[in-house]
Amino acid sequence: MAGSENNNNGEEREQPVLRVEDDVQDKIEKIKIPSETPVLPVKDTVVFPGMVAALSVYTDRDLKLLNDVLAGNRFLTLTAQKEKDIKVVKPSDLYECATAAVVLQMLRMPDNSAKMLVQGLRRVKITEYIQSDPYFKAKVSVVEDVFESDIETEALARNAADQFVRMISMAPSLPEELKVAIVNIDNPSRLADLITSHLNVAVTEKQKVLEQANVKLRLQKVTSLITSELEVLEMATKIQSQVRSEMEKGQKEYYLRQQLKAIQDELGEGDERSMEAKELKEKIEKAKMPAEAKKEAMRELDRLSKMHSASAEYTVSRTYLDLLIALPWSVSTEDRLDIKVAREILDEDHYDLEKVKERILEYLAVRKLKNDMKGPILCFVGPPGTGKTSVGMSIARAIGRKFVRMSLGGVRDEAEIRGHRRTYIGALPGRIIQGLKKAESNNPVFMLDEIDKLGADFRGDPSAALLEVLDPEQNHAFSDHYLDVAFDLSNVMFITTANILDTVPPALKDRMEVLELPGYTAEEKVSIARKFTIPKQLKAHGLTAEQITITDGAIKAVISDYTREAGLRNLEREIANLCRKTAKKIASEEEKSVTIDADQLNTLLGPIKFFSEVAERTTEPGVATGLAWTQAGGDILFIEATYMPGAEKLMLTGHLGEVMKESAQAAMSYIRAKQKKLDIAFKDFSKYNFHIHVPAGAIPKDGPSAGVTIAVALISLLKNTPVRSDVAMTGEITLRGRVLPVGGIKEKVLAAKRAGITTIVLPKRNEKDLVEVPENAKKEINFVFVETVEEMLPVVFGEIVSPAESKKKSFFK
Secondary structure, eight states: EEEEOOTTTTTTTOOOOEEEEHHHHHHHHHHHOOOOEEEEEESSSOOTTTTTEEEOOSSSHHHHHHHHHHHTTTTEEEEESSSSOOOOOOOOGOOOOEEEEEEEEEEEESOOOOEEEEEEEEEEEEEEEEEESSSSEEEEEEOOOOOOOSHHHHHHHHHHHHHHHHHHHHOOOOTHHHHHHHHEEEEEHHHHHEEEHHSSOHHHHHHHHHHBBBBHHHHHHHHHHHHHHHHHHHHHHHHHHHHHHHHHHHHHHHHHHHHHHHHHHHHHHOOOHHHHHHHHHHHHHTTTTHHHHHHHHHHHHHHHTTTTTTSHHHHHHHOOOOOOOOSSOOOOOOOOOHHHHHHHHHHHHSSOOOHHHHHHHHHHHHHHHHHHHHHOOEEEOOOOSHHHHHHHHHHHHTTTOOOEEETTTTTOOOOOHHHOOTTTTTTTHHHHHHHHHHHHHHSSSEEOOGGOOOOOOBBBBBHHHHHTOOTTGGGGGGGOOOOOOOEETTTOOOEEEEESSSSOHHHHHHTTTEEEEEOOOOHHHHHHHIIIIIIHHHTTOOTTTTTEEEEEEHHHHIIIIIOOOOHHHHHHHHHHHHHHHHHHHHHSSSOOOOOEEEGGHHHHHOOOOOOOHHHHHHHSEEEEEEEEEETTTEEEEEEEEEESSSSSOOESSSSSSSHHHHHHHHHHHHHTTTTTTOOOOOOOOOGEEEEEEEEEETTTTOTTTHHHHHHHHHHHHHTTTOOOTTEEEEEEEEEOOOOOOOHHHHHHHHHHHHHHEEEEEEGGOOOOOOOOGGGHHHHEEEEEEEEEEEHHHHHTTTOOOOHHHHHHSSSTO
C-alpha cells in the first residue's frame, strides 16, 4: 500500500498538493479512463481529481504494481483505506469511491522503497475487483459531476473562496500562493476539491467530499468544514495572543525589577522583598511568642520569602504571619487591686447586684495575695434587662482590664469559635482569637453573651467547642484551627450570660460558676431610675435637671401601670418617652420647665397598659391565683375551673405541657379521694365533666408548681366558695395532698408584690429561700408555709394571717 510522505518522527503526513493549470485540467477531463486499472490503497490521505501528490511505496506488492503501471499505460486507481493500521488489506477495507490517476514520475530509494508523483484525473467508482494477487485490480466507472448553474451555487462558491482566503491568512502552514490559485478558479467543482485537499481534517471527512457528486452539496459540506477550521484557528490565535501578552508582561516586569534592583543596590537600600522579610523578622522577635509559635512564624516567613508576591498563596501566608505578630502573646494589662476603688466603681455603675460585686471583690482580694491566679469563669443568669451585659463592662472598668464582648445568640457554626483551617478560601480565625487581637491584651474581661441561645447544625456544635475555652484545666493551650498553635487563655476572665440554664449543656454548665441576677422590686427600680436611668436619658435628650422633674409617684406609676417586667428596659423606654415629650415642649418654647406627676401619665403615655386583675378574677368560686417563673422573671397565673353535665371527663386547656396536665390529674384524684376530709358536699362526679383552663392560651405553660393552685381552684368550685383575691400560692402536689418545694421563689415573690398580692402560700421546705427575697418585700407580704393542702384552706378561704405569725417555723402547729 502507498502512504503520504513521512516526517522526521516517522509519522505520516500529507505532502503539499499542487493544482493543475486550467488548460491542463481541461485536457485531463478529455482523457479516457480505462475500464480496468490497478488499485493502490492509500492511507492517511485522499487524492482529489486535478491534484498532484507525492506518495511513498514500501511493500513488494505495491512496488510490483508500480512497475507494471510504469511499463503499461501509467493509469491506476487511488482509494483510501477505511482504517490506516490494517496490515493485510482486503477489498472490504477500501472505499468504493476513488480517484483515477496517472503516474508522472518515480524515484527509487536506497532502502528498496520508491517515491512517485501522481496526478488525480477523475472521480471513479470501483464496481468490481477482478484481481487480488499480486496486487488489486478492478473495474471502474467514471462518476460525472452533477452541476446546477444557479445563484445559490455561485454564492456557495464565492463564500467558500472568501472563507478559505481568510483561513490562509490565519494558518501559517498554508502558502500565500494558494490565495492566487483560489481566486483564479472558475469551476466550483475544482474549487471544492482544491480547498478540501488543503484542509486539516480527518480522512473520513475528505472522503465524504470525494463521494459527493452533486457540486452544490459538495460546496455546502466544504463550507461547513472551513467554518469549523476557522473557529479552531481563531481560538488558537486568541490563545497565542494571550500567551504572547503574558510573556511580554512578564518580560517587562522582569526587566523593570532588574532595573529597580540595580538602582537599589546603587543606593545601598536593598530590594523590597529583603526589606519586608527583615521587617517581619524583627516584628516576630518583638512579639515575644512562645517557642512553638515563634518556630511556626519563622517557618512561615521562610516560605513567604520564596514566594512571588503576585501568587494567591503569598496573600494567605502574609495574612497568617500578620495575625501571629498582632496577637498579644505577652501583652497584658495590670490589674487594679484596690478593693475600695473597685467597690466604688461597681456601685457607681450598678445598683444592688450584691452577689456579683462580692464575687469580683473576692477575686481581687485573692489576686492581691496570689499573683498567678487563673481568671474565673462566671455565668450571670437572670431575666432580660437586669444588667448582665453592662455589669461585665463595669467589672472590666473596676479591675482595669480591656473588655471584649461576643454575642453567641444564633451561632451554629463551630468555626465561629475555633476558626477555619487555612486550606479553605477566605479562612478566618475564630472569634475568640479575633477578640483577643482586637483587645491587644491576653487578660481581658471576655463576655460570651446569650450562651443559652447557642444552636447546632451540620457545621458542628459551638457549645462543644466552648468546653475547651471555658475549662481552666485546658484553656492554657487553646487551639484555634486557623492559628494552628496553642494560645494561653488562662489569664482571661470569661463571663457568660444567660436568661435560663435549661438549654445550656450540662458539661458546659459544670465548667462555670453560676451567679443569679433576679428581678428588681418596685423600690429598687425607683432608686435605679433616680440614680441611673433618668440622668442617662436627660443627657441623651439634651435636657437638664432644671428643665424636667419626674416625681417618685410618677416613677412608681410608670413601673406598676406601664411596665411589667423583672428588668429595666421598658422602664427606660417609658422614661425616654417622657423626655421626648418634654423636649418637644421646651424646644417649641411652650414651657421652660416641666414637672411630671402620676396624674399626667395618662396624657403623656396613653392609657394604662397593665393593671391588677386579681380582685376581679377571683370574685367567683373556681378561680385561684398561682405564681409562675418565666424567662422574664416571675409572673402571676390564674387557674379557672368549672363543671358541666357530662361523663366524668377532665378537660385541660391553655397550652399546657405534659407535667402541668399530670399535676391537674393528681389534684383531681386527691380531691376525690379526700372529699369527706375536705368537707366537700358535691356528689355524682360521674355525671359531670370538669374543665380546667389557664388563661393566655397562646403562651405555653408547664411545670409542677401550679399543682396546689389547681387543687385550690377545684376545691373552691366544689365548695362554691371564692378564694381570697389577695392570696397567691405555688407548690407541687402529690396524691396524698403533700405540698412539695419548687424553684424561682424570689422571682415569684417579686411578681406577687408587683401584682398587689399581700399573702403568699409556700411549701414548708421553701422557707429557706426567703433569704434571697428583699427585706421590703418580706415586710409587705405575709408568708404562710404549709406541708399539706389541708393546711392551706383556712388561709385561701378567708383567714387573715399577720406577717409576724407567718414567720413561725410551723404556722399551723
